[in-house]
Every structure is written in C-alpha cells, then in structure tokens.
Amino acid sequence: MVMKGIKNKKHDLKKLWDNVVALKQYNITLRQLPYLIREWRLWLQITRNFAMIEGSWLKGLNTYLSIFEGFPLPSTRAKNKQPPDKARPR
Amino acid sequence: MTFNIEKPKAVSRIAVQDDPGILADNLKQLCEKAERGGAMDTIVIDADQVVFSSSIRERVNADDGYPSVHWPLLYPKDDIVEAICAYQYGVFFRISPPPGMPACGGGPIDDIRYRNSYVRLYNLVTMIESACFYNGYHLSMGLASGNCRSVLCSDEKRCWPMLKGKACIHPNKGRPSMEAAGIDALAMAGHAGWHLNENNREALLAGLVMVT
Amino acid sequence: MMAPSKTLCRSKGKPDHPAAGIEHLRRFALTRGADDAVIISTEDVIVDPRVRFKCMIPKCYMSGNCAHCPPHGYSVQEVREIVSHYEWAIFFRKKVDSAIIAAKNIHKAIDSGIMDDKGNAINLGGHYILVFTIVKLLQKKAAEAGFGRTHGFAAGNCRDPFCHLQPTCQNLMTDKGCRHPELSSFSMESCGMDVYRMAARAGWDQFPIGGTCEPDSIPRGSLMGLVLVNP
Numbered sequence: 007m008v009m010k011g012i013k014n015k016k017h018d019l020k021k022l023w024d025n026v027v028a029l030k031q032y033n034i035t036l037r038q039l040p041y042l043i044r045e046w047r048l049w050l051q052i053t054r055n056f057a058m059i060e061g062s063w064l065k066g067l068n069t070y071l072s073i074f075e076g077f078p079l080p081s082t083r084a085k086n087k088q089p090p091d092k093a094r095p096r
Numbered sequence: 097m098t099f100n101i102e103k104p105k106a107v108s109r110i111a112v113q114d115d116p117g118i119l120a121d122n123l124k125q126l127c128e129k130a131e132r133g134g135a136m137d138t139i140v141i142d143a144d145q146v147v148f149s150s151s152i153r154e155r156v157n158a159d160d161g162y163p164s165v166h167w168p169l170l171y172p173k174d175d176i177v178e179a180i181c182a183y184q185y186g187v188f189f190r191i192s193p194p195p196g197m198p199a200c201g202g203g204p205i206d207d208i209r210y211r212n213s214y215v216r217l218y219n220l221v222t223m224i225e226s227a228c229f230y231n232g233y234h235l236s237m238g239l240a241s242g243n244c245r246s247v248l249c250s251d252e253k254r255c256w257p258m259l260k261g262k263a264c265i266h267p268n269k270g271r272p273s274m275e276a277a278g279i280d281a282l283a284m285a286g287h288a289g290w291h292l293n294e295n296n297r298e299a300l301l302a303g304l305v306m307v308t
Numbered sequence: 309m310m311a312p313s314k315t316l317c318r319s320k321g322k323p324d325h326p327a328a329g330i331e332h333l334r335r336f337a338l339t340r341g342a343d344d345a346v347i348i349s350t351e352d353v354i355v356d357p358r359v360r361f362k363c364m365i366p367k368c369y370m371s372g373n374c375a376h377c378p379p380h381g382y383s384v385q386e387v388r389e390i391v392s393h394y395e396w397a398i399f400f401r402k403k404v405d406s407a408i409i410a411a412k413n414i415h416k417a418i419d420s421g422i423m424d425d426k427g428n429a430i431n432l433g434g435h436y437i438l439v440f441t442i443v444k445l446l447q448k449k450a451a452e453a454g455f456g457r458t459h460g461f462a463a464g465n466c467r468d469p470f471c472h473l474q475p476t477c478q479n480l481m482t483d484k485g486c487r488h489p490e491l492s493s494f495s496m497e498s499c500g501m502d503v504y505r506m507a508a509r510a511g512w513d514q515f516p517i518g519g520t521c522e523p524d525s526i527p528r529g530s531l532m533g534l535v536l537v538n539p
Contacts, residue, residue, distance in 0.1 A: 025473070032421055032472065033424070033425070034423050034430065037425060038423065038425065040427075041426055041430075042427050048341075048434050048435065052434060052438050052441060054340075055341065055438065055441035055445055056441060058445055059444050069491070072487075073470050073471075073472070074473065075473065076472065076473020076474050076475075077475055102520070103522060103525070104521065107515050107516060107517075108515075108516075109508075109515055110505065110507070110514040110515065110516065112508045112509055165367070165372075166367075170379075171364060171378075171379045173360075173380075174357065174361060174379065174383065178357045179358045182357060182358050222366065230516055230518065230521075235356065235358040235362060237361055237362070257367060257371070262372070263370065263371070263372065264369070264371065267366070267368055267369035267371075267419055268366045268368065268369075
C-alpha cells in the first residue's frame with residue numbers, strides 16, 4: 007500500500023515535471039504574466055464561464071488547469087516525431 | 097523556404113455584396129500585379145471559362161508514384177469542382193519556363209532550375225491570392241502547377257499530411273495544381289490566345305486564382 | 309455590456325418574432341462575454357463549399373491535425389442538412405484588439421505553437437477559449453430553458469486552445485474520443501459557413517486578417533460563434 011502510494015506520487019511528480027518542461031518549451035512562462043494581466047477582464051470572464059459550465063468554481067478551475075496538461079516536445083529537431091503517447095491508435 | 101508576400105497597404109472591409117465597378121478595377125489591378133510579379137501573360141476569366149477534363153483528373157490519379165495530399169487531390173468530403181463553379185471571376189496567368197523545360201508531371205523534379213521556376217509560380221499564386229484576400233475577396237483560392245511535394249518537399253521522405261494526424265510542414269504554401277483539380281490549363285491557354293509550343297511538350301507553368 | 313438594440317435578419321416564410329426565450333438567450337450571450345449578438349433565421353446561415361477549401365488551399369498548419377478541422381468534420385451537404393433542422397440561430401461576436409490579433413509575428417507563434425514573449429498569442433488564445441465557452445453556455449442555457457436539441461459552432465480550431473501541449477488530437481488518433489468534450493466544438497468556418505459575409509450582413513465591420521497584417525492595417529478583429537436553436 008505504501009509502495010503503491012510512493013509509486014503514485016512519483017508518477018504524479020513525473021507528470022508535473024513533464025507539464026513544467028512542456029510549458030517552458032512552448033514559451034508559456036511567468037514572463038508573459040504582465041501582458042496577460044492587461045487582459046484581466048478576458049481571463050476573469052473565461053474563469054466565470056468555466057465555473058458556470060462545470061457548475062462550481064472548483065471544477066471550473068480544474069478544467070482550466072487541465073488545458074495546461076501536456077508532454078514536452080521531442081528532443082530531436084525532426085518536427086514530425088512525437089513523444090511516446092499513451093493514447094495510441096488502435 | 098520563404099515566399100515574398102508583401103504586407104497589405106490597406107485591408108478592405110468585407111462587403112455584403114461585391115460592387116461590380118470596384119471588382120472590375122480590382123481584377124485589372126490583379127492582372128497588373130501578376131505581370132509585375134513576373135507573369136508572361138495574364139487574363140481575367142469567368143468561372144464558365146474554366147475547362148474541366150475528366151481525362152486530366154484520371155491522368156493525375158494514375159501518376160501516383162510520388163504521391164502527396166495534393167497529387168492526386170485527396171479531399172473525400174469536399175468537391176473542388178463545386179467550389180470552383182461557385183466563383184464568378186478568376187485571374188489566369190502563366191510564367192515563362194526555362195528553355196527546354198519539359199512537363200514534369202507529378203514526379204520529383206531533379207533539375208534545380210526547373211524546381212525554382214515552379215517555386216516562382218507558387219510564390220506568384222500566393223501573392224495574387226493574398227492580394228485578393230486583403231481586397232475583401234476573402235474566399236479567393238489559388239491553384240498552381242505540378243505536385244507541391246516536388247516543389248516544396250523535395251528533401252522530405254514523404255508528404256507528411258498524408259499520414260493521419262500529421263501537419264503540412266509548409267503551411268500556407270502547399271497548394272494543389274490546376275491539373276490535380278481536373279482543370280485543362282492547356283485548353284484554357286489556347287482559348288486565351290496564348291502562344292504555346294507546337295508539340296506541347298514544354299511545361300505550361302500556369303496559375304489560376306479564383307477571386308470571387 | 310448590453311447592446312442598445314438587437315438586429316434581426318428577417319427572411320421570407322419565417323415568423324417575424326422568435327420565441328421570447330431566444331431573446332433571453334441572446335442577452336445571456338452578452339452577459340457571458342460576447343460584444344454583439346443577434347438572432348438570425350437559419351435561412352441567413354450561409355453555407356458555401358469554398359469556405360472549407362480556405363482551410364486546405366493553401367494548407368493551414370492545423371488542417372488534418374484536428375478532428376474538427378477540414379478535411380475531417382462535416383461535409384457541406386451534412387452541414388446544410390443540420391441547419392435545415394433548425395429555425396433560428398444566435399450569432400454573436402467577440403471583438404479582438406488589433407494589437408493582439410494582428411501583432412507582429414503572431415502568425416509564426418500560431419504556426420509553430422511556441423508563444424511570443426509579449427503574450428499576444430496567449431491572449432488571442434484566450435479570446436478563442438471565450439468564444440468556445442459562450443457557445444457551450446448558450447447550449448446549456450437553451451437546454452435548461454427547454455429548447456431541446458441545439459447545435460453550437462465556435463471559432464478556430466479547438467486543439468490549439470484546449471490541447472496545445474498534447475502531441476496529438478485524441479479524438480482523431482484514438483477511439484477514446486475528445487479530451488474536452490464539454491468545451492470543444494466545430495468552428496463555423498470548418499463547417500463551410502461564410503462567417504465574414506454573415507457578419508457583414510449582421511452589420512458588423514469585418515476585415516480579412518491574414519499572416520502579414522499589422523495592427524494599423526485594421527481597426528479590430530472579431531471572432532464569431534453560432535448556436536442553432538428551435539423554439
């Protein structure tokens with residue numbers, strides 16, 4: 007049980023690290039924050055809309071964060087080679 | 097590979113209906129623009145003057161040794177003939193090929209001079225299509241000549257968008273040719289009164305931009 | 309911000325006054341972030357085969373890469389069939405500042421997926437997300453008001469805003485379906501709707517915005533959405 011918990015934590019941390027690397031590679035960083043803050047009305051409206059769609063602020067925020075989930079770009083320069091994708095076509 | 101698309105000097109508002117007077121002026125200006133861009137001959141045509149030929153389409157379908165998403169044209173949910181017939185006017189033009197350049201078909205183009213001629217044509221079609229778009233003819237569509245894979249992706253092992261989920265590596269540049277759309281460019285050139293090589297073996301580097 | 313008056317496009321053979329509920333939906337769109345919204349008859353929805361080709365000739369960076377983009381998605385005939393089952397539609401728009409939508413090199417950011425340092429691509433993505441959410445909310449509100457089935461169409465591809473960091477479109481590449489079915493939908497243009505002409509008919513200033521535009525070329529941009537309803 008403890009080992010399973012540790013494995014899950016490791017998996018979550020790996021997932022978080024992948025997300026952070028992906029955000030950096032796509033140049034989505036805190037550097038853009040001042041420019042996003044200028045459009046604060048837009049982002050507030052989006053947050054309110056998400057909350058309304060999902061039925062609660064917490065679920066809305068969850069959906070908001072889920073759109074920032076992803077994988078890092080492949081390390082080679084070949085544009086069309088993809089990282090291992092768990093959602094493989096059958 | 098960069099195409100020389102100039103920034104628009106002015107962007108026209110989309111109108112509810114096209115003004116015939118303004119359209120006539122714009123079509124004339126587009127022809128002049130094509131000539132300045134290197135076109136040897138240009139002409140404004142009605143959509144009725146576009147000549148479709150099933151034998152050309154069949155020839156392209158049979159010439160599938162070097163396939164791409166635009167050679168032969170692979171859009172099962174969309175009918176390009178229906179789309180072209182929805183237009184009223186187009187600009188048809190050609191550029192001069194290097195001397196002795198044969199018709200390259202859909203295969204790879206090994207001679208860099210010939211490939212560069214095709215690049216010039218693709219550049220010109222993109223330029224005219226872009227000018228139409230910014231003039232308020234937002235549905236303008238340009239067709240070039242040959243296989244865009246031979247022209248733009250000669251260094252690639254395959255045409256990437258032919259694989260499911262893969263994108264074109266030259267977005268906004270790759271386009272089908274008139275022959276892939278089943279259009280008889282030679283017949284249209286003949287109707288336009290352009291001087292053509294007698295044995296018709298030389299390449300006809302023609303482009304067609306349907307305006308509105 | 310509420311519009312001072314609604315614009316209603318009338319067509320022959322349709323009743324002049326759609327149900328009051330649809331007017332309520334129109335106002336609701338304005339409270340959820342739309343800058344303008346009108347009720348139009350579905351006869352005023354322009355479905356044109358040339359529009360889908362604009363995604364494919366020349367090939368857009370997302371064409372073929374998303375299940376909701378041409379050459380995938382509905383054919384023009386299928387869209388005409390869908391539209392024919394409805395009487396009215398709410399057509400709305402969200403204005404976008406020209407400094408964002410026509411920012412220098414924004415097309416490079418969009419094509420490559422790598423955001424620019426000035427946040428223009430992210431802010432533009434935010435506008436697209438807003439349009440998708442307004443469409444979904446209108447459909448939700450219509451269902452709550454008892455309108456039955458509705459059909460929503462947003463703007464742009466859904467993969468860029470919602471699956472930007474994912475390697476593939478799950479709906480396209482697997483049998484698992486969409487990652488965000490509560491958010492994604494087809495866009496009007498991917499279904500062959502001539503959005504620009506519809507916007508012009510609704511009285512909105514619409515300008516063609518391409519990759520070589522600059523902010524001073526146009527006063528503003530607009531993103532449009534459409535929800536088909538039956539009273």
